[in-house]
Amino acid sequence: MNTTKAQIQPTLADATATATASTSVMAVLFALSFSHLLNDAIQALIPAIYPLLKKSYALTFTQIGLITLTFQMVGSVLQPVIGAYTDRHPKPYSLVVGMGITLCGLILLALAPSYHVVIMAAGMVGMGSAIFHPESSRMARMASGGRHGFAQSLFQVGGNAGSALGPLLAAWIIVPDGQRYILWFTVLPFFGMLILARVGGWYARKLAAIHANKSKEASHHHIVASRGKIIFYLAVLLTLMFSKFFYLASMTNYYTFYMIQ
Numbered sequence: 098m099n100t101t102k103a104q105i106q107p108t109l110a111d112a113t114a115t116a117t118a119s120t121s122v123m124a125v126l127f128a129l130s131f132s133h134l135l136n137d138a139i140q141a142l143i144p145a146i147y148p149l150l151k152k153s154y155a156l157t158f159t160q161i162g163l164i165t166l167t168f169q170m171v172g173s174v175l176q177p178v179i180g181a182y183t184d185r186h187p188k189p190y191s192l193v194v195g196m197g198i199t200l201c202g203l204i205l206l207a208l209a210p211s212y213h214v215v216i217m218a219a220g221m222v223g224m225g226s227a228i229f230h231p232e233s234s235r236m237a238r239m240a241s242g243g244r245h246g247f248a249q250s251l252f253q254v255g256g257n258a259g260s261a262l263g264p265l266l267a268a269w270i271i272v273p274d275g276q277r278y279i280l281w282f283t284v285l286p287f288f289g290m291l292i293l294a295r296v297g298g299w300y301a302r303k304l305a306a307i308h309a310n311k312s313k314e315a316s317h318h319h320i321v322a323s324r325g326k327i328i329f330y331l332a333v334l335l336t337l338m339f340s341k342f343f344y345l346a347s348m349t350n351y352y353t354f355y356m357i358q
Contacts, residue, residue: 141263199225
């Protein structure tokens with residue numbers, strides 16, 4: 098029944114260390130969620146200013162569709178390629194690079210002298226998004242502490258909030274004053290770069306610790322399934338995602354013009 102001071106101190110130290118680690122992990126999750134908000138808010142700007150671009154460059158609906166095709170294809174097709182590469186070679190500061198490319202894309206979009214430069218700018222914003230998503234999802238999972246559902250949900254909340262805020266910001270700032278006011282939005286990726294640099298430092302330390310301890314956590318949590326089942330599951334997910342974004346792209350591209358008329 099006699100508990101010595103020496104026995105109590107390690108327990109208190111362990112509890113303090115656990116609480117500190119938990120706080121740090123939550124800070125990382127919120128930072129990733131907020132960065133996701135910034136990233137998706139920037140993405141949502143492009144469809145929101147289609148009426149402005151159509152008027153400025155005398156675009157047809159086909160040309161509007163090509164902007165979306167470029168933006169979405171670069172942003173989606175590159176994601177699995179980048180994800181496959183970073184699975185083998187993690188890049189803690191790749192998110193900063195992605196935000197930097199998005200920043201350059203916004204500057205180019207604001208100052209674009211022609212339709213072809215608009216296409217290029219849309220591709221750069223899509224590329225920044227493609228770099229951001231795979232590694233940020235991995236970081237959110239690593240910071241989850243086993244609460245994968247909560248971490249992914251919190252991460253997605255940021256993205257959905259950004260998609261909702263982007264068009265509103267465009268309506269308040271860009272549409273009334275003109276395309277050059279897109280430059281105001283360069284603050285968003287710049288701020289995101291500052292946040293993600295800190296998160297990248299945490300990720301680098303985490304990777305170093307895993308390599309030092311020769312951790313096998315990834316293999317412990319890996320669910321083994323047959324090749325046929327994996328292909329089937331991926332096909333179902335791809336079909337659902339295709340159907341979702343097909344009608345969403347149709348609405349964001351053309352429904353605005355229908356409402357204007």
